[in-house]
Amino acid sequence: MPTEQLVVHGAREHNLKNVTVRIPRRALVCITGLSGSGKSSLAFDTIYAEGQRRYVESLSAYARQFLQMMEKPDVDSIDGLSPAISIDQKTTSRNPRSTVGTVTEIYDYLRLLYARVGRPHCPICGRPIAGQSLDQIVEQVLRLQEGTKFTVNAPVVRDRKGEYKDVLEELRRDGFTRVKVDGEQRLLEEPIELDKKFKHTIEVVVDRLAMKADLRQRLTQSIETATSLAAGLVVIDVVSSDGADRQGGPRSGKAPRDGSKVGGLSSTTFSENLACPDHGVSLPELEPRVFSFNSPHGACPRCTGLGAQLEIDPDLLVPDTSLSISEGALVPWTIGSQSFYDSVIQAIADRYEISLETPWRELTSDEQDRFLYGTDGDRILVTYRNRMGRKRQYTMAFEGLVANLQRRYRETDSSQQRERIEEYMSFRPCPTCHGARLKPEVLAVTIGEKSIHEFTQLSVTAALRFIDELELTKTEELIGRRIVKEVRERLTFLDNVGVGYLQLDRAAKTLSGGEAQRLRLATQIGSQLVGVLYILDEPSIGLHQRDNGKLIGTLERLRDLGNTVLVVEHDEQMMRSADWIVDIGPGAGEHGGVVVAEGTADVIARTDGSVTGEFLSGRRRIAVPDRRAEDGRGWFTVRGASMHNLKDIDVGFPVGRLTCVTGVSGSGKSTLVNEIVYKALANRLNKMRTKPGDHLGVEGIECFDKVIEIDQTPIGRTPRSNPATYTDLFTHVRELYSLTPEAKVRGYKPGRFSFNVRGGRCETCRGDGQIKIEMHFLPDVYVPCETCHGRRYNRETLEVRFKGKSIADVLEMSVEEALEFFAKIPKIRRRLQTLHDVGLDYIKLGQPATTLSGGEAQRVKLAAELSKIATGKTLYILDEPTTGLHFADIEKLLEVLQKLVDNGNSVVVIEHNLDVIKQADWIVDLGPEGGEDGGEVIATGTPEEVADVEDSYTGQFLRGILALPAAAAA
Incomplete structure (x- = not known):
């Protein structure tokens, strides 16, 4: 067998239909196809799983017990397989101590650099200090x-x-x-x-x-x-x-x-010591561990290196400053029986002559502080009535609402009360280190007049510029040359994969899936491995078209080192840049799992029966609308948005239209839409207790009755969650089964048909359908339950049937099958129809939520919202809804979004996909760059109007795509 090819024989994992495929090695290979066609089953569940399994099996039994082992995939054989490394989008660390600097190992090199050539100063007077023999x-x-x-x-x-x-x-x-x-x-x-x-x-x-x-x-x-x-x-x-x-x-x-x-x-x-001779402040011996906020040697003792503490947030105590105290401005004092606090409020108002009818925002800061921070030792006269109804009085010095809640949170043993108080708390900068995470004497060590914390506050691009301009003495240059080289290379890799706008101290848990994936990609490039099989899941997610070229160049560099790069991707530019394309299809689910075409982009474009080929050749395309929607029902406007890198901007969004927020990565799109627009409206409309980003206000909220954010977070964290339960479809299915003649005779209620509670479920596996068997030197084995044979329910429950199918049979149905099966049951059909409309025909109703991709989870959420009774006054917010979608799937998504708008709702999407952008009624383009160089409104208007703006990168790409229909017509 030639070693120049990776050959997969007879792959049958999931919906793959005995697939045999030949993939060239040391090439950039793109696997594409409709959502659910089997791309990930081939790339990750077959090729990567087998590569990882073979590697782990080559290790000793002792080492294997510490590693997660993969099951052998259902495949006849794979030849020419190299060690495999998967770079997916589900690896973002949730650890609050993880930052961009730590996950890329840049911070490790910085600690070494500062320990070896850092210049210590006195943290009090700033004078340089040095120990002398x-x-x-x-x-x-x-x-x-x-x-x-x-x-x-x-x-x-x-x-x-x-x-x-x-x-x-x-x-x-x-x-x-x-x-x-x-x-x-x-x-x-x-x-x-x-x-x-x-x-x-x-x-x-x-x-x-x-x-x-x-x-x-x-x-x-x-x-x-x-x-x-x-x-x-x-x-x-x-x-x-x-x-x-x-x-x-x-x-x-x-x-x-x-x-x-x-x-x-x-x-x-x-x-003789590293100490300030005037102030006596001693510095420890400079070692790398001293600069680590994860080590007690360097971490700020108050926040233990987190840089923030969970504290009562006054903004959450008074979320709506337009209300007066008598109208409930102080939220914690409006819940439950609060007669004591009512008396205290009245006593403070009487003592300091404060009107309880004045809106909170119109009170002076001193008046507000009396309620929030107490009477500063002054005693107030509190009048109340006891249980007998008699009037009583006493004097007290009030500690303030903030201190009151903080004390109760600290002293209570009730988890319920702690959770309730946590609703008014947020992470605020540590008052000792002010968010720097380290001890003051450590922060007094500088290189190029910057402490290690100040260095990490730089964006990747700015840090690269700082390193290039850094001036060291000859001795420092000799000591730090190799360290500086490593830091420069890693920063360059990050800049090249399109994340130059990220600050090095950015928390890893705040990164999007695409950003986290590109960080790992940069780390892999830095490792300089050769002969490895890299498998990536949609690396272009979250990237503006302008930055796609950089990413492709990075992947080509990885290939040129002598590696095989396999990407699951739908981006047209990526496909055209690939050395080889494998198109899986022709449809999704049971209608997919076949290699429709393989070859170069030109070969795919000429292949009949390939949906991908139809779009690549131009025979089929998502059309530009003949006309844009007329002016909607007014506008809602964000005033003075200034969170993160937003430059105090005012942004207007039309009501009742499809608005697309665009811009290069890091320009401020998510900050504007998710952190300000959504949270500000959710506080007012959904009564959520969440703190929006810095802004002056939002006008036009009265145009909506609710706001719904549809993101890509999982719909559940356990295998018990599935599309049927999330969309509330299963509730109606259980009700239907409880109304069957057999169920009525036996007295079964809807709860009998739940696999989460005792009664109808199999108690051997507790409704899981499988049992986990731990294997010390092998991967844990999940075997079907011997009692229910994987069907989750006990025998009595399974005897109840509707049209010949048990409740377990329904969970095994695909959406497509269930739509036909329940065609005459309106409540169930309506929910199934929405899953069909968003392009999820192929998923099973009982498919565990943990196995759904981010894009699939987002569409399940969208379907759940579509199935609800529409009011026509809802604002829907979607963050990159085209993630994981093929051209044909995007067509369906756009139909769904247009239906929402046609019903009078408003839709705001954050998107880079030009097919969605050109369909929008209105565009808000942010930029011009990412990070500190972004955060400004570059252009607003229809796609045609934005295309005419020279300074807009989005406009430059729109120009070309809007010209295509005109050229075709000519």
């Missing part, structure tokens, strides 16, 4: 001009209150005769009285010397004595010819610059 101190003192008189002093007490009788007595016993107390030289034989209420400085005079040629030995002994007395410190006082001290010069740890003064000053402090 005894010999170095002696050498600097020996530079004094011959004949110069000076004393060697040991500062045993520095700026501390006390009488210090014991210290002075001990010095006297040790044979010392002179001390310098608060700048005045005194004899120890004299009585020295110190006022314990004031700070004092005591320096013992170890030796009095005059500079001469043979002084080295005595000077060394004197300095050694002084440093042993003063924990590594020694003060050199230069004395004038008449023996009096020259006062008034500040101390410095710098080397002397002339022959008569140490450091050019009358008094100089030297330190």
Whole structure:
């Protein structure tokens, strides 16, 4: 068998129909096809699973027990298989300590760099500090001009209150005769009285010397004595010819610059330690662990390196500032029986003459603080009625709502109360480190005048620029050259895959799936592996068309190293750049699982029966609408959006139309739509307690009665969740089965047909249908339950049938099959129809939620919303709904979105796909770049209007795609 090909024989995993395919090695190969056609089954569940399984099996039994092993896929054989690495979109770390810098290993190199060539400073005065050896101190003192008189002093007490009788007595016993107390030289034989209420400085005079040629030995002994007395410190006082001290010069740890003064000053402090001689702040020995916020050696002790703490957030206590206190502005005091707090509110209002009818936003900050932060020790007169209805009074100093909730949260043992209080809490910057995560003495170490925290606050692009412009001394250059090279290479890789806008301290859990995947891709490029099979799942997700070329160039570089790069992708530019395409189809689910075509893009375009080929050749395309929707029912406008990189922008969205928010990656789209628009409207319309991003306000909220965000988060975290349960379809199916004659005779209620509760489910597997068997040196095995044979229910429940099918048979049906089966049951048919409309014919009703892709989960959510009774005043927000969708699937999605708009609803989508953008009624284009260079409104209008804007990258690509129909017509 030739080694130039990867050959898969007889793949039958999931819906694959005995597929045999030949894939060239050391090439960029694109696997495409309709959603659900079997692309992932071939790429991940067959090729990757077998490659990973073979590698793990080559390890010792001891090593295998620590690794997740894959089951052998259902395939006859795979030849020419290399070690496989999967780069998917489900690997984002949820750990709050993970950042862009840590997951890419850049932060590890930065810690090493700062430990080796960082320049320490005093965190109090900012003065550079450095530890010096005894010999170095002696050498600097020996530079004094011959004949110069000076004393060697040991500062045993520095700026501390006390009488210090014991210290002075001990010095006297040790044979010392002179001390310098608060700048005045005194004899120890004299009585020295110190006022314990004031700070004092005591320096013992170890030796009095005059500079001469043979002084080295005595000077060394004197300095050694002084440093042993003063924990590594020694003060050199230069004395004038008449023996009096020259006062008034500040101390410095710098080397002397002339022959008569140490450091050019009358008094100089030297330190053997890494410490500020003036403030006594000691720095630990600079090691990489000191710069880690995951280590107690470097982490801020208050927040333990998280940089933030969960605290009561005043903005969540008063989400609607237009309300007065009497109207319920203070939300925690409006829930349940709050007679005590009603009395306190009235008492505060009476004491400080505050109107309870005035809107919260119109109260002064002092008036607001009385309720939030207390009466500052002032006692207020609280009047209340006891259980007998009698009026009682008492005085109290009120702690404030914030402190009250914080105390109750800390003291309560009730998890229910803690959860309720957590609704008013958010992560706020640590008051000690202000979000920097590290100790102040660690943050005082700099390179190029930036601390390690300031470095991580830079975007990837800015950090690359900083590294390129960094100036080091010759010694620092010699030490740090290799480290700087590693940092520069990793930053360059990140910039090349289109994430140059990300800050290095960005939390990993806030990254999108596409961003996380590109970070891993950059890390793999940095590893310089050769002969590896890389398998990627839609790497172009979240990328603007402008950045696609960079990504493709990166994949080609990975290929040119000698690797095979396999991408599951729908992007046309990616397909045309691939060396080879494998088109799976022709349909989805049971109608897919066959290799329809394979070859170059030109070959696919000429292949009859290939839906992909029809779009590549131009025989079929998503048409530009003949006309745009007329003006809707008005506008809703965000004012002063300034969260993250948004530059205090005002953005208007038409009501009752399809609006597309576009822009390069990192331009601020998700911040504007998800963090500001959705959260601001959800607070008002859905009564959610969530804090929107910084903005002045939203006008036009009255145009809507609810807002719905449809994202790609899983519809459930356990295999028990499935499309049938999520869409509420299964509730109606269970009700239907409870109405069958057999169920009525047996007295079965709908609950009998649930696999989550006792009664109807199989108790051996508790409704899972399978049992997990742990294998110590092999992958865990899931075997069908021997009692129910994988059907989840007990025998009695399965005996109840509708049209010859049991409830377990229904869960095994695809949406397409179920639509035909329940055609005459309106409640069930309507929900199945919505799943069909969004292109999910192929999924099974009982398919575990954990096996659905992000795009499938999003469409299940969309179907669930479509099945509800529409009011025509809903705002739908979708974040990249074309993820995982083929050209043909996008056609269906656009029909669904248009139906929502036709019913009077408003739809706002964040999208990069040009087929969706050209269909929009209105476009809001942000930019011009990502990160700090983004956050501005570049263009708004119809696709045709945006295409005419020269500065818009989206407009540049729209120009070409809008010109195609005109060219075809001509």
